[in-house]
Amino acid sequence: MATQLLMAKDPAEAIGSKTASAAFIAGGTEVNRLGSDIAAKADTLISLKKCSGLADIRKEDGCLTIGSMCTFQQLIESDDVPAYLKEAAHFMASRTKRNMATIGGNIAAARSDSYLIPALHAAGAVLNICCKEGECASVAIADYLDEQDKYTDALIVSVSVPTDIVLVSKRYANTAQSHAVLTASAALRDGGLHMAGAVKNVGILHFCDLEKAFMDDPDISEDAIVKMVRECTGLHTSDDMFGSDDYKRYLIGVTVYDLHRQLRGKEV
Numbered sequence: 001m002a003t004q005l006l007m008a009k010d011p012a013e014a015i016g017s018k019t020a021s022a023a024f025i026a027g028g029t030e031v032n033r034l035g036s037d038i039a040a041k042a043d044t045l046i047s048l049k050k051c052s053g054l055a056d057i058r059k060e061d062g063c064l065t066i067g068s069m070c071t072f073q074q075l076i077e078s079d080d081v082p083a084y085l086k087e088a089a090h091f092m093a094s095r096t097k098r099n100m101a102t103i104g105g106n107i108a109a110a111r112s113d114s115y116l117i118p119a120l121h122a123a124g125a126v127l128n129i130c131c132k133e134g135e136c137a138s139v140a141i142a143d144y145l146d147e148q149d150k151y152t153d154a155l156i157v158s159v160s161v162p163t164d165i166v167l168v169s170k171r172y173a174n175t176a177q178s179h180a181v182l183t184a185s186a187a188l189r190d191g192g193l194h195m196a197g198a199v200k201n202v203g204i205l206h207f208c209d210l211e212k213a214f215m216d217d218p219d220i221s222e223d224a225i226v227k228m229v230r231e232c233t234g235l236h237t238s239d240d241m242f243g244s245d246d247y248k249r250y251l252i253g254v255t256v257y258d259l260h261r262q263l264r265g266k267e268v
C-alpha cells in the first residue's frame, strides 16, 4: 500500500525516483479506481501533476506533439487536436473523468477496452519516452505495447500524432458509461491502410491480416471478412459477460468491413 506521495517537479526527478515499487500517478482515475491494484502494490506514488513540460500541445508540420499530462477534456477543447483523436477522447463519456484522465495515463494503462489506443495505434502515434538510465527515445506506440515489460519504469513525456490523415473509429458498449467490448480504428496514411482494435479481455490487436486482405482486394465482401475473422486461430476471444466468442468475431468482422467502407468514402 502506497505510503508516500512524491510531487515530481520535472521529468528528471520523476524518472530518478522511479523504482520497481513506485508508480507514476497522472490523473489517478486508473491508479485510484476501485479494483485497481496499482496503488496497493506500490510503496510510493510519483505524482506528475506539477511536473514541468508535460502539458503542452505543439504543432509542427503535419504533426502534433501532445504532452502526456494533457487531459481528455483538453484534447477535446484544443483547436489543434485532429478530429479523430477528439472523437476517441469523447468515448470517455464522463466529463468529470475527462477533466482528470490524461493521454499518458491511458496509454500506460494499456487496457483491453482502451478509449484512445486503437485510434493512436492506427494513426501510427509515436511516444516520446524517458527511461531510468536517463535515455530518451521515440518509440512507435505499437512497439511500446508489444514490449511493455521493457518500459515499465519509463515515463511517457509526450505523444506525437499526424494531423493530415483520414481515420475512422467505432466503439461498442451497452451504454456510453459501460466498458466497450470492441473499439476499433482504421486509418489511411503513408500510402497504406492501418487497422487496430481493443477487444475487452483480449487486448490491443493490430489487424494486419485484415489490412492485407483489404489492400489485396478493396472490393472483398463482408462475408469473406467475417469468415476470415471467424477462422482466425491467432485471435483468442472467448465467451464471457461481454458476449460469446462467435459474437465477438462477428463484431470485429463487420466493424472492420464498415470502417474500410467509410474510409473509401472519405478518400480524395
Ligand SMILES: Cc1cc2nc3c(=O)[nH]c(=O)nc-3n(C[C@H](O)[C@H](O)[C@H](O)COP(=O)(O)OP(=O)(O)OC[C@H]3O[C@@H](n4cnc5c(N)ncnc54)[C@H](O)[C@@H]3O)c2cc1C
Binding pocket: 023, 024, 025, 026, 027, 028, 029, 030, 031, 032, 033, 034, 038, 048, 068, 069, 097, 100, 101, 102, 103, 104, 105, 106, 107, 108, 109, 111, 113, 114, 115, 116, 154, 155, 156, 157, 178, 179, 180
Ligand atoms: C469507472 C471507471 C471506468 C473506466 N473505464 C475505462 C475504459 O473503459 N477504458 C479505458 O481505457 N480506461 C478506463 N478507465 C481507466 C482510466 O480512466 C483511463 O484509462 C485514463 O485514461 C487513465 O488516465 P489517468 O491520467 O487517470 O492515469 P493514472 O490513473 O494516473 O495512471 C494510469 C497508469 O498509467 C501510469 N502512468 C500515468 N502517466 C504516465 C506517464 N506519463 N508515463 C508512464 N506511465 C504513466 C500510472 O503509473 C498507472 O499505471 C476507467 C476508470 C474508471 C474509474
